[in-house]
Structure formats: C-alpha cells, structure tokens
Amino acid sequence: MATTGNTPGEKAFADLPGDAVRSFEAGFSGDAVLPADPEYERDRQIWNGMIDRYPAIIARCDGVADVVAAVSFAREQRLPLAIRGGGHNVAGTAICDGGLVVDLTPMHSVRVDSEARTVRVEGGATLGDVDRETQLFGLATALGVVSETGIAGLTLNGGYGHLSRQYGLSLDNLRSVDVVTADGTVHTASAERNEDLFWGLRGGGSLGVVTSFEFDLHEVGPEVYAFFAWFHADDAHAVMERYLEWTADAPREASILAFTAHVPDTEEFPEELWGEPAVAMLGSGHGDLEDAADGFRSIRESATPVADFSGPMDYVDLQSMLDEDYPDGLRYYWKSVYLTEITDDVIELMVRYNESAPSPLSTVDLWHLGDAVADVARDATAFWHRDKPYMLTVEANWEDPDDDDANVAWAREVIAEIQPLPVASGRYGNFPGLNEDPEKLRFGDNYERVIELQTTYDPEHLFSANGADAPRTGGE
Template identity: 70%
Template sequence: MGITGRTSGEESFAALSNDALDAFEASFRGEIYRPGEDEYDNARQVWNGMIDRYPALVARCAGVADVVASVNFAREQGLEVSVRGGGHNVAGTAVRDGAIVVDLTDMNAVRVDPEARTVRAEGGATLGDVDRETQLFGLATALGAVSETGIAGLTLNGGYGHLSREYGLAMDNLVSVDVVTADGEVYTASADRNEDLFWAIRGGGGAFGVVTSFEYALHEVGPEVYAFFAWYRDDDAATMMAAFREWTESAPREAGLLAFTAHVPALEEFPEESWGEPAVAFLGSARGDLDADDVFRPLSEAATPIVDLSRPMDYVDLQSMLDEDYPDGLRYYWKSVYLTELTDEVVDLAIRYNETAPSPLSTIDLWHLGGAVGEVSQDETAFWHRNKPYMLNFEANWEDSADDDANVTWAREGIAEARDLPVAAGWYGNFPGLNEDPAKQLYGDNDERLVDLKTEYDPENLFPTNGTIGPRARERSDE
C-alpha cells in the first residue's frame, strides 16, 4: 500500500501521461486492464497464491506489435516491465508492483514442422499446448513435468523434465527465439544470428527482453511410455533412497526418476489406513525399446510399496499427471540446491524434514540429473550448473495465508541446512524461493558476461525479472 492509501499500481498509473496512455490504448489490439476496473484483479493474479502485487497496467497482447507497443510505452513512461507467459514462476516474476505486465496469455499458438522436426510456440503457450500438437506426430521436445506450466519461464531458466537426461534441458533444445528488447526492436536469435543474445537468453531468464516465440528441436517420443509411480512407507525410506542412489549410478538415459518424500494423500487409490502418513515416492518413465520391468526392478524389489500405480500410458498423460497437485491459488515457496553427491546426510535430512513439514501437501524432491544436460559445456550457454548429478528441492505447498511463516521458515531452514553440507553447490532459477539468493550462486563464472550483455541490451533495467542480473552503473561525466 502506498503512503497515500493507494496501491503501488494506482500510484504508478496516476503518474502516467494521459496523452501517452490514450495513444498507447488506441494502438493496442489486445486488452488493457487498469487499476479499479472489474477485470484488473483477475488479470494481476498468478498461479502462486502468495503473490499479491499491483501493477500499473496489465497489457494482454494479441500479437508481437502489441508487445512492441507495450515495451515502448513502458520505456517512455519510466515503468518497469514484467512478462507473463504461463504465470507459474514460484517467485511471481510475472507481475511487479507499479510495473506494466506484458501478458502473453492469448499468444499461445503452436505450429509443428514434422519434416524439419521442429515446433514453434508463442510465448504464452503451456507445456500442454506444445505436447498436444507434437504428439500428433509421435514427437516431443524436452520440457517440464506439469502440463499447465508456461514454456517461457521454464525454458529461459533451464527446464528440467522427464526427457532431460536423454535430450537435455528445455533451453538446450532451442533452435531460435524471437525477442523484443528494451529499445522496442524485434530480434531473431539463434546459434548463427545475434549469438550473444541467444547465449544470454538460455539460462538468463527474462532479463533481456520479451521472448514472443520459441522454436524447439523435436525427438521421437511416445505416444506411449512406461510410467513408474510407487509409494513406500516411511520405515522403508532409507532403504528405498539407497536403492534409488544405486539405480542412478547406471540408469539408462532413456529413463528418468524423481524421488520425493511426502505424506500419503487421502485418495481412494491409497489404503485409508496410510492417509496422512509420511512416505517416500518415486515418479519416472522409461521410453523407447527399454524393458521397463528390468529398468526399475532394483526399486520395485527393494521393499513392498504402499501402492504401485506404475503402468504404460500416453506421454501427454505422464506430462499432466501432476497437474492436480499444483492448482492455481495454492500457496507455494520452493527453494533448491544442487548436490555433487547423494550422501546419507542428504537422505537423512529429507526424511527428517518431511516428518516435521507444517503442511501435508509439501514435498522434498531429489532430482537425478546428468546425461545430456552435463554434456554441454558450462560456458556454452548462460546456464551454469550442468555438472551436478543431483538437485534437492524443498516444495512448501499450503492452503492458508495464516500458515505462511511456518511453511516458508520450514523450507528456508531445510535448504540452509542442506547448503551447509560439503556436497552442496548453487541453486536453480526455476525453484528460487523469492529470488533472495546471490546471483553468483546461480550463474557461477557466467555472471560477469551476463552483466555485460544486460548493460548492452537493457541498460536502464527495464526487465528486472528475478533481480539477479542488473546492468552496470553508468559513469557520470564531470560537467
């Protein structure tokens, strides 16, 4: 709330030039939402119910010309820009107080070229939008694991998912992007066009402009894959984590597996006597010609599960099976740390913190990385942490705002303890808490080059995004 009793959005809006605003709205083909209008509150909401911010305007763009007009208006009026693709960044970077939201929700077209094995998707598309179209041809690109996630934020910050170990990060599959930069220019960036911009975008988040379309390489995937999804009792957690650790040491890259500690949900698929109990679970897949029974036997034979929901399924169903666990409006706070080794101390920490979680919806996730992700050199893109075989992620998920402090504290304390371990190193841009951690821990030795390019492409910091990449301060000449 501003000092006048108005919101930051109302204060920023009141400072705008009426003539400039009229000219902007006259040139705009989409919808513009102002503070106080009926649709404004809906337009400023994002997936994470913790985020309650008040922009000066929400500009829901109908095309690239609207994006250019929005960026030019923001620059000329001294407004910061936030960009909404899917609106699923846990830190809520899609909306900023007093800024203009460049909303790409309606820019969600997807076009597949099956002969070239590429897909081009607009910046407002979700994973589900892309998978639905590419699977018509038995093709997919490496994206995330929740179909309602926007491709934009996921890709610009890296992008782990079921296909990562075989085909790399989502950003590793980019062929080209179209970008509107702070000067209102539209660039195509690729390996041989505007190469510096292409380097920075791949891992640098949205700090360099509005990416209006993404072109990805496609691979033969599906339409059917084998999904491994099994839950085990807390008493078997240490045994199952040991089996998981051994499995990761020789797992084929055509298979992936996420381990997580959780509480058994009160669903009919689970025995009622187990509801609410702490547990350890595994979700993964095997594709191609792999014999899934052989691939996952070390886990399936290590202990008796509470429930085993493993089965063949369509790839699009695998991609969407977690959607119901992450509904719009739930409250989320996620923090991450990479691991050079999965030690007994890490396993003990995950089991211990799971038992004390304030919310039964929260999980502690252990990602098995490596494979194709680690085969790209650290300086080939802005994404730095390629050589880490594991990642630990605290997912604090809860319903009531009265429980905010307890859940945020739980996640922060757990990650702080994990980061004190000798095997800990760095964090992941898509699991950022509220972006309170130092940029150096995210970008490593790529940090300085990112600052140089930020200074070149966005010297006034029109796109503050996650706050980790800022331009260099201008030197003042003596008068």
C-alpha cells in the same frame, strides 16, 4: 483520468499522463486492462496464491507489435515491467506492483513441422499446448513435468523434465528465438544470428521478452512407461539405497524423481495410511515398454509399496499427472541446491524435514540429472550447473495465509542446513524462493558475461521485476 486509489496499481496509473495512456491504448491491438476495469482483479491473479501485487496496466498482447508497444510504453514512462508467460514462476515474477505487465497468454499458438522435426511456439503457450500438438506426430521436446507450466519461463531458466537425461534441458533444444529487447527492437537469435544474445537467453535471466521459441523435436510416445510407486517412510533408507544404485548406471531414456511426502488422503491410497510420511518415485522410460518396466524392478522390489500406479501410459497423461497437485491459488515457496553426491546426511535430512513439514502438501525432492545435460559445456550457454548429477528442491505448498511464515521458514531451514555440506552448491532459476539469493549462485563462472549482456541489452534495468541483477553503470 482515474483518481488516486489505495493500491500501488491505482496510484501508479493515476500518475501516468492521460494523453500517453490514450495514445498507448489507441495503438494497442490487444486488451489494456486498467485498475478500474472489471476484469482487472481476475487478470492480476497468478498461480502462486502467496503473491498479491497490483500493476498499473496489464497489457494482454495479441502479437509482437503489441509487445513492442508495451515495452516501449513502460520504458518511456519509467514503469517497472513484468513478463507473464504461464505465470508459474514461484517468485511471482509474472506480476509487479505499480508497473506494466506484458501478458503473453493470448499468444499461445503451436506450429509443428513434422518433416524438419521442429516446433514453433509462442511465448504464452504452456507445456500442455506443446505436447498436445507434437504428440499428433509421435514427437516431443524436452519440457517440464506439469502441463500447465508456461514454456517461456521454464525454458529460459533451464527446464528439467522426464526427457532431460536423454535430450538435455529445454533450453538445449532451442534452435532460435524471437525476442523484443528493452529498446523495443525485435531480434531473431540463434547459433548463427545474434549469437551473444542467444547465449544469454539460454539461462541468463531477463534480456527481453521472448515472443516465440523454435524447438527441436524427438521421437517420443505416444505411449511411454510410467513408474510411480509410493513406500512408507520406514523403508526410506532401503528404497533410497536402491535408487542410488539405479542412478549409477541408469539408461538415458529413463528418469526418476525421488521425493519425501505424506500419503495423500484420497481413495487411491489405503485409508489407514493417510497422512503417514512416505518416500515416492516418479519416473518414466521412453524406449521399449517391457524393457522400461524391467529397468525399474530393482527399486520396486526394495520394499513393499503402499501404492503403485506404474504401467504404460500416454505421454500427454504422464506430462499432466501432477497438475492436480499444483492448483492455481495454492501458496508456494520453492528453493533448490545442486548436489555432487547423495550422502547419508542428505537422505536423513529429506526424511527428517518431511516429518517436520508444517503442511502435508509439502515435499523434499531429489532430481537425478546429468547425461545429456552434462554433455554440453558449462560455458556454451549461460546455464552453468550442468555438471551436477543431482538437485535437491524443497517445495513448501500450503493453503492458509496464516501459515505463510511457518512454511517459508521451514523451506529456508532445509536449504540452510544442506548448503554447508561439501556436496552442495548453486541455485536453479525455476525454484528461486522469492529471488532473495545472489544471482551468482545461479550463474557460477558465467556471471560476469551475464551481467555484461544485461548491461548491453537492458542498461536501464527495465526487466528488474524478473529477478535480473542490476547492470553495470559507466563507472563500474
């Protein structure tokens, strides 16, 4: 057995009984990556470069039996357990210190049933994996806006994207899931089977390792209309005023994400404007392309764009156009708050904090929600904040580790200033900072039922690394 090293992973691995580790490896079909293995350093890296953790074992699973073996080993050895799907949760929940990582990335198959209009997706797949297969049939499900994001974390925490206003959250498009719970049992959960578990998995934190997802599909693409225009920050109030007029009666098949940013120093933008504060609109229309273009005209004409990349585009290209803005290894800290209304105070805050951002890569984003998301009752799934028409998110994105404190502080200041406003409430699980906020902010009036389910399915708090609140003990 390896000697005790300096990292939490080496120390925890050295404390494991050698016969137990050998037995686990013998029955494990995938790769069990240990701290002494040459691939360990590579495999412990995740998307957010700010996260630096050292697990005792990285269990790269080949199938459901491997997941059962890994969960059972972690439970028996009382190891913290993390679940890695795409590894894109900004809080770094895909990796843990001194524990076991159930790594689903080898499990990324996608199988489309074009007649039933469903797709079965393994837990390690990304949005890009899904879109690539479904678009062969002119179909899509409601996912996010960055193709390298894992479908698992995105879906289980909600899932906003270009199709949300028309087809709901990613979790609203689920027909069923296969999940391994803390006791090592494999369940299929749907509206007809294990209904309470299905309710909780749709937005209710970590109740198990979901190994496959079955989604509904819809006719989308292969070509859609993309609206992507940048305006100087001097025009922010005029552009945002027109944007809010648009959101008041926008068609469901259209969406726009508005954000304040800085003009990138790339050849696509006028060089004399590089680094200048800006407001940008990223949207899409999924119906008739000519009608979609006309639908965005009022915003485009609200001011003179500094750059306009709008036009017909393949849906898969729309889904991946932001990928280069979020590379592996960049440092990220994102937080969110829901809004019932966009007041002048909100717009002023977006402009002011954009100008004070320590990093030119950071943005303050305004998501337009509602419609299909709000059609579902708030207690129909664990996801609570369906009634909110907007969400403000602050994305601190930067490169230098020496700038960590300044960028985290900036993002927290944004939320601290907007939170007391009467229009602000709640949190979104996919933009959780470092999971420092109370989970009740996410779950609202569903909180008590979520905790009851966590107590039922994870009484020993095996999935604590994934941001779940502690279950109740017998005396609570």
